[in-house]
Amino acid sequence: MPRSTRRRPELSHPAPEEIDLYDVLHALSDPTRMTIVRILRSEPERACGTFPVDVAPSTLSHHFKVLRESGVITQREEANRRFSALRVVDLERRFPGLLDTVLAALARNDGAAQGA
Amino acid sequence: MPRSTRRRPELSHPAPEEIDLYDVLHALSDPTRMTIVRILRSEPERACGTFPVDVAPSTLSHHFKVLRESGVITQREEANRRFSALRVVDLERRFPGLLDTVLAALARNDGAAQGA
DNA sequence: ACGCACTTTCGACGGATGTCGAACATCGCA
DNA sequence: TGCGATGTTCGACATCCGTCGAAAGTGCGT
Numbered sequence: 001m002p003r004s005t006r007r008r009p010e011l012s013h014p015a016p017e018e019i020d021l022y023d024v025l026h027a028l029s030d031p032t033r034m035t036i037v038r039i040l041r042s043e044p045e046r047a048c049g050t051f052p053v054d055v056a057p058s059t060l061s062h063h064f065k066v067l068r069e070s071g072v073i074t075q076r077e078e079a080n081r082r083f084s085a086l087r088v089v090d091l092e093r094r095f096p097g098l099l100d101t102v103l104a105a106l107a108r109n110d111g112a113a114q115g116a
Numbered sequence: 117m118p119r120s121t122r123r124r125p126e127l128s129h130p131a132p133e134e135i136d137l138y139d140v141l142h143a144l145s146d147p148t149r150m151t152i153v154r155i156l157r158s159e160p161e162r163a164c165g166t167f168p169v170d171v172a173p174s175t176l177s178h179h180f181k182v183l184r185e186s187g188v189i190t191q192r193e194e195a196n197r198r199f200s201a202l203r204v205v206d207l208e209r210r211f212p213g214l215l216d217t218v219l220a221a222l223a224r225n226d227g228a229a230q231g232a
Numbered sequence: 233a234c235g236c237a238c239t240t241t242c243g244a245c246g247g248a249t250g251t252c253g254a255a256c257a258t259c260g261c262a
Numbered sequence: 263t264g265c266g267a268t269g270t271t272c273g274a275c276a277t278c279c280g281t282c283g284a285a286a287g288t289g290c291g292t
Contacts, residue, residue, distance in 0.1 A: 020225065021218075021221050021222055021224075021225035022145050022146070022147060022150070022225075025141050025142075025144050025145035025218075026141075026142075026145040028141050029138050029141040029142040029145055030138070031138060034138070094221075094224065095217075095220075095221035095224060095225075096217075096220070096221075097213070097217045097220070098217050098218065098221050101211075101212075101213045101214050101217040101218075102137075102141075102214070102217075104211075104212070104213070105137050105210075105211035105212075105214050106137055108137075108210065108211060109136065109137035109138075109211075
């Protein structure tokens with residue numbers, strides 16, 4: 001059978017207005033996911049496998065799904081790589097200042113240790 | 117045996133510097149607890165039983181414990197009532213702007229519905 | 233002294249969560 | 263065409279979470 005141009009299922013992202021605060025807070029309440037968000041803050045986008053988190057690939061995939069479905073990140077496919085990016089604009093519109101405040105809080109939480 | 121002035125176990129509160137961001141975010145990721153926080157924002161303190169949340173007393177007690185142990189609220193005993201108050205000063209010192217930003221986000225999350 | 237009102241603690245239960253390994257799918261390259 | 267790299271899905275598992283009811287503790291008022 002002919003392979004279509006879009007054979008993989010569409011990645012589900014919530015609409016900007018549908019982003020739920022509780023989902024976002026829950027997504028950010030996990031250290032692994034927070035690490036992903038922090039790194040993504042200083043880069044436009046990044047491939048999944050290139051994050052310095054110490055979990056199994058399947059676990060990482062799960063975390064990306066949580067972040068995506070909560071509206072924190074977008075994911076785009078290119079070849080067999082999946083690039084993730086923070087939804088800074090949408091988040092800022094929906095919950096002004098939230099992302100920056102939380103990331104600033106993260107810096108204080110980790111203190112002088114493990115900066116950047 | 118003589119009843120001491122402090123016969124009930126001390127309520128455990130984390131020190132201001134020990135308040136953990138992940139604990140706070142987790143505490144705030146529950147609607148019932150967020151409701152408590154929102155109400156407490158506009159009042160200096162309030163007795164446990166007077167919150168308009170629709171859960172069993174034991175469940176409510178559990179939520180207060182989570183909020184207290186994460187450092188979001190303080191609890192003070194007076195007779196057989198327990199009064200709760202937001203740790204606004206400590207939270208502001210530890211994570212500047214976090215509380216206000218999250219509560220502002222909550223207002224947007226709930227939209228025009230169920231204000232204040 | 234008795235009982236009522238306010239809360240907590242305990243035990244239980246169903247559901248969600250984070251984690252992993254194994255298997256599968258897709259793409260690029262030799 | 264076949265292999266390796268990248269990621270996902272599935273099933274399993276232990277743990278945690280929110281919820282409740284029953285029981286117990288404490289203080290106030292009658």
